[in-house]
Amino acid sequence: MSQFDFPRIHVRGLININVGTANNDDYATKVVAPTYEGGNPDNPPDMASYSKLPLRLADTDQVQPTTFGRSDNEFQTWASQKVPVLSSNGSQSEVLPAEWNYFGDMGIKLEFANPTGQGPGSCKVVVATVQTAPSQFIGSAADLGSLSTPDQGVVEPFLGATFSFKKRQDDPDSSTAMIIDCSQEGSSQSSQIFCENLMLQNGGKVLLGRKLDMMSGQYMSQAMPDKASTLWLNFQRNLNFGGPGGASGSFQTVMPFDDGVEASALLALFERYRPAGETRAIRGVVFRYNMFRVQAPYRYDLDKTMEVFAQGGLNPGIGQFVGTLAPWYDGDDDETYSMGRLLIPGPATFLMPSGGHGNANPENPTFSLAPLVARVNTNLKVLSLDAVNTFPEQYTKDPTAKQYATDAYHDDTNPDDTYNPKYNLQTLTLTLTPPAKGDITPPPVTLGTLTFEQAPAGAASYGTQAYYLRGGMIDLPLSFQGYSVDDLAEGSLSLLNSQGQAYLVENELMILGRRSTLYTEQEPGAVATQFNFNGPLVPAPLTVWRKGKPMTDEEYRKLVAAGKGLVVQEFLLNPIELQGSTNKYPLANYDVATLDFQLSTPVDKASTKIFVVTQKGVSAEMGGVIQEQDDINMMVSPVLYVRILPNQDFSQYYEEPSAAEPVGNSTLTFGVIYEHIFRNYFLLYPAMSQVVPLNNPQDWLTGDMARRILTRISPQQWPNYEYMPRTRDLSRSRRVLLEAWARRILALGAAEAAKANPNPSPIGRRLYVPR
Numbered sequence: 139m140s141q142f143d144f145p146r147i148h149v150r151g152l153i154n155i156n157v158g159t160a161n162n163d164d165y166a167t168k169v170v171a172p173t174y175e176g177g178n179p180d181n182p183p184d185m186a187s188y189s190k191l192p193l194r195l196a197d198t199d200q201v202q203p204t205t206f207g208r209s210d211n212e213f214q215t216w217a218s219q220k221v222p223v224l225s226s227n228g229s230q231s232e233v234l235p236a237e238w239n240y241f242g243d244m245g246i247k248l249e250f251a252n253p254t255g256q257g258p259g260s261c262k263v264v265v266a267t268v269q270t271a272p273s274q275f276i277g278s279a280a281d282l283g284s285l286s287t288p289d290q291g292v293v294e295p296f297l298g299a300t301f302s303f304k305k306r307q308d309d310p311d312s313s314t315a316m317i318i319d320c321s322q323e324g325s326s327q328s329s330q331i332f333c334e335n336l337m338l339q340n341g342g343k344v345l346l347g348r349k350l351d352m353m354s355g356q357y358m359s360q361a362m363p364d365k366a367s368t369l370w371l372n373f374q375r376n377l378n379f380g381g382p383g384g385a386s387g388s389f390q391t392v393m394p395f396d397d398g399v400e401a402s403a404l405l406a407l408f409e410r411y412r413p414a415g416e417t418r419a420i421r422g423v424v425f426r427y428n429m430f431r432v433q434a435p436y437r438y439d440l441d442k443t444m445e446v447f448a449q450g451g452l453n454p455g456i457g458q459f460v461g462t463l464a465p466w467y468d469g470d471d472d473e474t475y476s477m478g479r480l481l482i483p484g485p486a487t488f489l490m491p492s493g494g495h496g497n498a499n500p501e502n503p504t505f506s507l508a509p510l511v512a513r514v515n516t517n518l519k520v521l522s523l524d525a526v527n528t529f530p531e532q533y534t535k536d537p538t539a540k541q542y543a544t545d546a547y548h549d550d551t552n553p554d555d556t557y558n559p560k561y562n563l564q565t566l567t568l569t570l571t572p573p574a575k576g577d578i579t580p581p582p583v584t585l586g587t588l589t590f591e592q593a594p595a596g597a598a599s600y601g602t603q604a605y606y607l608r609g610g611m612i613d614l615p616l617s618f619q620g621y622s623v624d625d626l627a628e629g630s631l632s633l634l635n636s637q638g639q640a641y642l643v644e645n646e647l648m649i650l651g652r653r654s655t656l657y658t659e660q661e662p663g664a665v666a667t668q669f670n671f672n673g674p675l676v677p678a679p680l681t682v683w684r685k686g687k688p689m690t691d692e693e694y695r696k697l698v699a700a701g702k703g704l705v706v707q708e709f710l711l712n713p714i715e716l717q718g719s720t721n722k723y724p725l726a727n728y729d730v731a732t733l734d735f736q737l738s739t740p741v742d743k744a745s746t747k748i749f750v751v752t753q754k755g756v757s758a759e760m761g762g763v764i765q766e767q768d769d770i771n772m773m774v775s776p777v778l779y780v781r782i783l784p785n786q787d788f789s790q791y792y793e794e795p796s797a798a799e800p801v802g803n804s805t806l807t808f809g810v811i812y813e814h815i816f817r818n819y820f821l822l823y824p825a826m827s828q829v830v831p832l833n834n835p836q837d838w839l840t841g842d843m844a845r846r847i848l849t850r851i852s853p854q855q856w857p858n859y860e861y862m863p864r865t866r867d868l869s870r871s872r873r874v875l876l877e878a879w880a881r882r883i884l885a886l887g888a889a890e891a892a893k894a895n896p897n898p899s900p901i902g903r904r905l906y907v908p909r
Contacts, residue, residue, distance in 0.1 A: 140424040140464055140476040141426045141464045141476060141524060141609075141611065142464075142476060142478065142515070142524070143464050143465055143467075144269065144413055145271075145407055145410075145411035145464070146268075146462050146464045146609065146611065147265055147407075148265070148266045148268075148462050148606075148608060149264065149266060149301040149427075149459075149460070149462075149463070149609070150266045150459065150460050150606045151248065151262050151301075151458075152261040152262075152456060152457070152459060153246065153248055153432070153456070153458070153459040154248075154250045154261070154455075154456055155246055155317060155456075156239065156242045156244065156246070156452060157242045157244055157317060157455065158239060158241070158244060158822070158824075159236060159237035159238055159240060160195050160196065160217060160235075160822040160823065161322050161823075162322070163192075163194045163322065163713065165223060165233050165237075166713060167226065168193050168225055169192060169223065169224050170193055170221065170222075171224050192713075193221075193223055195236065195821075196322060196822055198322045198323055198713075199744045199746070201783070201818055201867045201868075201869070202817075202818055203817065203818050205821065206235075210821065213821050216235065217234070217240065219234065220440055220444065221233060221235050232440065234443060238437050238453050239434060239452060239454055240447050240824065241447070241451065242452060242825060243826075243828075243864070244317060244865070245315065246303060246313060246333075247302075247303075247310070247313045247315075248263040248300075248315075248459065249262050249263070249300065250310060260310075261456075262300050262302075263301045263302065263461075264299070264301070265296050265299045265300070265301065265338075266606055266607050266609070267607045268293050268296050269608065270293070272520045272522075276293050277297070277607060278297065282297075289410065292407050295340050295345055295403050296403075299340040299345060300340075301461070302337050303333045303335060303337065304335065305334065305335055305859075307337065307339050307344055308342075314333050314859045316333070317329055318330050318332065318866055320367075320657070320779045321781060323711050327368040327369070327370070327371035327772055327777065328654075328779040329368045329387065330366065330367050330368075330655045330866075331366040332672075332857060332858075332859070333366075333391070333859075334348070334357070334363070334857075334858060334859050335348050335362070335363070336391075336393050336423065338404065338463075343403075345404055346399075346403075346404045346463075347399070347400050348361070348362065348400075349398050349400055357398065358397075358398035359396050359397070361394040361395065361396045361398065361399055362857065363391040364391050365671065365672040365857065366390055366391040367653075368389065368655075369390070369654075370387070370388060370508055370509055371385060371387045371772060372386045372387070372508040372527050373385045373497045374496065374497055374506060375530050375531065376430070376431060376496055376530055376532065377490050377491060377494045377496040377505060377530055377531070377533075378491075378494045378495050378532050378533040378534070379433075379531075380496060380497050380538075382433075382455070383431055383433040383437070384431075384495070384496050384497045384537075385430070385432075385497070386430030386508075388427070388475065388526060389429075390424065390425065390426040390427075390476065392423070392425070392466050393422050393423050394421055394466075395420070395422045401423070408420055408465045413517065415517050416467070418468045418469055419467070420466065420468075421470075422466040423464070423465065423466055424463070424464055424476070426461060426475070426526065427460065427462070427526075428460050428461065428526040429458070430457060430460075430531070431458050431558055432455040432456065432457030433455060434453045435453060450824075460609055460610055461609060462610070471652070475650060477650065477688075478648065479512040479513065479631060479648065479683075479686040480509060480510075480511055480648035481509060481632075481642040481643065481645070482509045482642065482643065482645050482760070482773065483506040483509070483641070483642060483774070484633075484639075484641055484642050484643040485639065485640060486634075486635055486639035486640050486641045487504040487505060488505050488563065488635075489504060490505055491532070494532075495538060496530075506641070507530075507633070507642055508527050508773060509528070509774070510524055510525045510527075510528045510633075510642065511524045511648070512524075512686070513686060514616070514627075514686060516616075516623060520614065520615055520616060521586070521613070522613050523614070524610065525600060526609065527610070528610075529561070531559060531560055531602075532558075534556070534557050534559070535557055559602045560601050560602040560605060562590045562601075563590065563635065564636045565590070566587065566588040566589075566600070566633055566635060566636075567584055567587050568584070568585045568614060568632070568634075569583065569584055569585060569631070570625065570626060571630045572621055572628075573628040573629055583621050585631075586598065586614035586615070588600045588633075589601070592604075598612045598614055599612075600612065627686075628685060630643070630646075631643075647682060647683065647684055647753070648683045649680060649681070649682050649751050649761075650681045650776050651681075651751070651776055651778040652681050653669070653671040653679075653778075654777065654778045654779065655779050656670065656671055656678055656779065656780045656781070657669060657670040657781045657783060657866065658741055659741065659782070659785055659869060659870045660741055660742070660743060660782050660783060660784050661742075661785065663742065664741050664742075665738055666738060667736065669780065670856070672856065673853065673854065673857050677736045677737070679736050680704075680735055682704070682733055689733065694733050698731070702753060702755040703729060703730060703731070703753070703754055704751055704752070704753055704754075705728065705730065705753070705754060705763050706728040706749050706751055707727050707749065707750045707752055708725045708739060708747060708748075708749055709721065709725060709748050709749075709767045710725055710745055710747060711747060711748045711767075711779075722766045722768070723766060723767075724767075727763075730751075737749060737778065737780075739780055741782050743782065744782050744784035746779060746780070747780045748767075748779055748780075749777065749778040749780065750776075750777050751775055752764060752775055759771070760774065781867070783868075783870070784869055785872075786814075788814075788878075791803060791806040792806075792878055800874065800878045801878055801881040801882055801885060802879050802881065803882075804894065806875075806878060808838060808839070808895045809895075810875075810879075811838075811875070811879050812832070814872060815872050815875070816833065823865065826862075826863065830843070835895050836892075838883075839888055839891040839892050839895060840883070840888050841884055841887070843883070844881070844883040844884045845884070847876060847877070847879075847880040848877060848880050850862040851873055851877070882894075
């Protein structure tokens with residue numbers, strides 16, 4: 139039952155998100171100004187011809203850079219310096235075209251040195267508590283006294299333990315996690331997190347992690363965490379933080395157990411506190427986590443950022459991190475997120491305080507709560523709420539100040555979060571409206587209350603300390619007084635404010651695309667029915683639950699007969715500067731006739747498509763059918779992204795184009811490889827050149843490098859940390875071209891390969907300083 143079951147291990151701390159930002163489109167609504175005030179001699183003579191173009195450096199569809207008239211020699215310097223831009227209202231400002239972290243390598247760390255020198259020297263994610271039952275939390279040695287002596291031995295190893303994505307327990311730099319956007323357009327919830335390992339350790343003792351072969355350094359287990367994709371990107375997570383820093387997102391992954399996974403201590407904990415009546419075998423661990431208040435140290439200090447870029451330095455996003463580990467049983471699906479009863483934003487809102495910097499309309503600065511998922515456990519008589527992404531914080535400093543770095547990295551292991559406490563919404567009430575009995579609708583009954591301060595008996599808290607110690611989970615005891623088990627099963631849940639208005643209301647259905655970030659290949663005239671989610675081609679089905687249980691075929695037939703069937707609406711995802719003007723309407727609407735529906739789509743053109751699952755016969759606010767792309771409510775309707783990668787005909791470069799594994803001919807030189815493949819990554823992702831420069835032919839003309847290429851770009855490597863390119867946007871035709879180049883190098887040998895590539899000089903120049 140995942141994070142809704144027991145026992146749970148709750149972790150918290152700081153996260154280092156080292157994304158590369160040159161492929162972002164945050165400034166695409168602005169255009170490049172042709173000159174600085176008074177003229178700019180650094181602009182090329184034809185700069186005026188680029189002045190009407192949106193400031194975006196990446197052509198996402200074609201996976202190519204947009205250089206604004208700059209040569210490769212000039213581009214990296216230009217992209218990392220201040221450039222004048224014009225907004226639609228004519229106002230002028232300065233931005234860095236490569237944005238705030240040009241040299242980011244897409245990596246994620248949960249154990250890292252403080253990048254600013256302020257606060258603690260080392261940041262970690264630590265175990266906050268071990269929750270053995272709905273009301274039993276153990277967070278310190280003192281808490282162990284409530285347990286029997288054998289139980290103390292089971293729980294104690296986890297107190298003071300740290301959690302990470304590391305490969306090696308003694309190497310903080312061995313993190314295996316990366317964050318990659320499937321769609322790079324706009325503020326989409328298409329972020330993917332790839333990682334090879336989940337590690338719990340207490341000092342030198344590994345409590346959870348894949349074992350390594352001492353000789354080869356390779357994993358002894360084939361069981362690795364599945365890819366995690368964003369669910370419910372909440373842009374109203376903070377009342378005093380705008381932009382990405384005011385957002386949050388939840389992710390979930392599962393890691394199976396086998397003989398190559400060290401998990402004996404964790405299994406002992408899971409077995410000792412296995413819920414009554416649960417007889418299934420434990421197949422692994424589920425990890426649900428949330429990241430929020432992510433901000434780069436020098437996000438609003440362009441001059442300091444330029445100094446960092448001049449040294450090839452980093453300006454990563456540093457954010458807060460909360461997560462929960464729990465048993466993964468036989469029979470539980472590896473869903474994108476654990477299913478249950480879905481509560482979505484209701485009619486009640488609250489105002490952003492005066493002077494706040496949150497993501498709200500300045501003319502009507504209202505906030506809504508983000509969705510939560512509830513699960514009923516009748517055996518334990520508890521209603522569990524996963525509210526890890528729901529309740530907002532209110533940052534107490536100025537998030538736009540240049541000195542943000544000095545107070546962003548306080549000791550985050552302290553539950554009393556000084557700078558980013560939860561916002562006080564006063565006492566909230568969770569109610570149940572029982573199902574109608576004939577013509578009579580019974581009045582709502584109170585299931586429990588949620589307080590901001592420490593919760594009294596029979597209540598729970600959504601406040602700051604409770605959030606961190608309970609991993610965003612809230613457990614309410616069920617009395618079944620004034621309502622029955624059947625009432626709870628078929629009634630409707632609501633979360634009310636102190637005036638009795640609904641912040642959250644239950645949607646009858648919870649729907650997820652089991653695989654929501656998908657890739658396929660451009661092929662004119664073809665229709666894709668299988669997609670690359672995490673390597674192998676797989677279908678893209680929907681998961682539909684009703685009132686906390688998998689919906690039956692008969693229930694869905696009745697829903698369709700009542701005119702309330704599901705519809706999958708297909709849109710061509712708009713670049714941010716074109717939103718509201720083009721591609722407004724659906725390309726197609728697909729009726730979901732039965733629950734075995736699987737996604738399919740034409741793949742004639744390279745593009746990114748977004749599929750929205752809506753429902754007939756209900757309002758748009760409750761997830762109903764929409765008319766335009768701008769009406770998508772990602773807080774209510776599940777979305778799936780399909781990236782169609784661009785393919786070209788490169789047969790002219792092959793000795794035998796029809797061969798299963800073609801070899802390059804004499805026309806396939808490094809210049810061809812650079813132009814079609816390497817140039818994009820050299821200009822937009824300079825971190826990829828830090829080990830081997832992507833623009834230097836001499837580094838790519840050896841047999842050893844050719845063999846590395848064939849290994850690193852192999853489709854079998856897709857889920858792994860070593861796969862290249864990290865951005866996962868190398869299409870089939872470009873991969874085959876690169877493979878043909880590597881086979882030619884192997885066939886020729888280094889000496890002959892050098893003769894076949896007579897110009898050994900680097901293309902462009904290497905501007906960064908290796909670290």
